[in-house]
Amino acid sequence: MRIQPLILAMAALGLAGCANDPAPNEQLRLSEQALEQAKAVGATEQVPELKLAEDKLARAKSNLATEDHRDARMRAEQAELDARLAEARVLTHKSEEQLELLQSRVKRLRKQLEVQP
Amino acid sequence: MMRYKPMAALTLLALVGLQGCASQRSESALDEASAAFQKVKDDSNVLRSAPRDVIRAGESLARAERLSSYIGTGADVRHYAYLSQRYSEIAAEHAKLALNQERIAKLDLDRQRLQLALREAKLASVQQQGKWVEAQIAALASEQTDRGLVMTLGDVLFDTGRADLKNSASRTVLKLVQFLQLNPRRVVRIEGYTDSTGTAQDNLKLSRDRAQSVADMLVDLGVDEKRIQVEGYGDQYPIEANASERGRAQNRRVEIVFSDDKGKLAAPR
Numbered sequence: 207m208r209i210q211p212l213i214l215a216m217a218a219l220g221l222a223g224c225a226n227d228p229a230p231n232e233q234l235r236l237s238e239q240a241l242e243q244a245k246a247v248g249a250t251e252q253v254p255e256l257k258l259a260e261d262k263l264a265r266a267k268s269n270l271a272t273e274d275h276r277d278a279r280m281r282a283e284q285a286e287l288d289a290r291l292a293e294a295r296v297l298t299h300k301s302e303e304q305l306e307l308l309q310s311r312v313k314r315l316r317k318q319l320e321v322q323p
Numbered sequence: 324m325m326r327y328k329p330m331a332a333l334t335l336l337a338l339v340g341l342q343g344c345a346s347q348r349s350e351s352a353l354d355e356a357s358a359a360f361q362k363v364k365d366d367s368n369v370l371r372s373a374p375r376d377v378i379r380a381g382e383s384l385a386r387a388e389r390l391s392s393y394i395g396t397g398a399d400v401r402h403y404a405y406l407s408q409r410y411s412e413i414a415a416e417h418a419k420l421a422l423n424q425e426r427i428a429k430l431d432l433d434r435q436r437l438q439l440a441l442r443e444a445k446l447a448s449v450q451q452q453g454k455w456v457e458a459q460i461a462a463l464a465s466e467q468t469d470r471g472l473v474m475t476l477g478d479v480l481f482d483t484g485r486a487d488l489k490n491s492a493s494r495t496v497l498k499l500v501q502f503l504q505l506n507p508r509r510v511v512r513i514e515g516y517t518d519s520t521g522t523a524q525d526n527l528k529l530s531r532d533r534a535q536s537v538a539d540m541l542v543d544l545g546v547d548e549k550r551i552q553v554e555g556y557g558d559q560y561p562i563e564a565n566a567s568e569r570g571r572a573q574n575r576r577v578e579i580v581f582s583d584d585k586g587k588l589a590a591p592r
Contacts, residue, residue, distance in 0.1 A: 287409035294416035
């Protein structure tokens with residue numbers, strides 16, 4: 207019974223040890239790709255999620271430089287999804303604009319057809 | 324043995340306490356992620372357009388929930404809850420996009436159909452109008468002569484000695500413009516005539532000026548200059564004797580000679 211707390215403590219230490227995983231180079235590459243993709247469809251810093259992604263990626267890189275691999279991985283993972291969300295939001299926004307434009311055109315056409323003798 | 328039990332229990336309590344404290348933030352992150360996941364996982368639109376993201380949202384959420392039952396994993400719980408929530412949001416956004424695209428495709432078809440209908444309606448009305456104007460022109464034209472179709476802007480349109488067209492000419496001229504717009508290959512020769520008052524020299528100039536003032540009006544109303552020839556014949560070719568005022572009024576005129584629909588015009592007199 208006396209050993210139980212010890213085991214717990216060791217397990218906790220062990221977990222902490224495990225956390226120091228290998229450098230998340232691949233994840234950083236993915237995150238950067240997602241960020242580029244978001245910018246390619248027209249996301250700017252006006253999109254809050256893109257700003258988040260950029261900040262997190264920058265922090266992930268500095269974490270990588272100080273060999274804080276666990277934090278680097280987590281931030282890069284979050285940055286990737288932030289960027290993907292930014293991209294999706296921009297695309298949705300664009301489709302909404304297109305939809306509105308089409309709706310007004312169709313409306314105008316219908317009006318013209320009504321006055322047509 | 325029993326002596327150590329309180330010690331162990333205390334340690335456990337402390338750890339549980341710690342976890343409880345740390346997990347307050349984790350718990351709310353989990354709740355939010357779980358709520359976001361609930362919203363997308365039963366939405367058939369989302370499942371259809373972004374199944375992979377929904378699956379990943381579920382996986383990350385399960386991972387966060389599993390980790391939350393361990394001690395000292397607060398940061399990981401929050402991380403996976405965050406990822407799960409993002410996946411759910413991305414999936415929802417993709418569904419919105421797909422829905423918009425479907426509506427855009429449908430509206431675009433509507434638009435094409437309406438455009439076609441409008442074009443047909445316009446064409447039908449123009450054809451109708453075209454026939455109507457043609458009939459009007461034919462009615463206005465005094466004679467179908469060997470010079471072709473000739474329309475006379477006659478008697479009351481000019482005062483003696485004056486070249487400017489009276490306002491009463493506007494309607495006729497407008498019909499003429501309409502006719503020329505609907506028959507883009509036809510060209511016209513505008514011929515001016517006078518009565519026999521005044522010298523032949525003056526009358527020649529006056530008749531030319533009369534024809535020119537009609538031509539100017541046509542150009543002002545959008546007819547291409549190249550489609551218009553202008554001639555002045557002075558007091559030649561009277562259509563009535565110049566003895567009466569009525570006869571003279573009829574001789575003060577402008578005649579418009581139309582080409583055929585291929586642009587071929589009869590030779591000038």
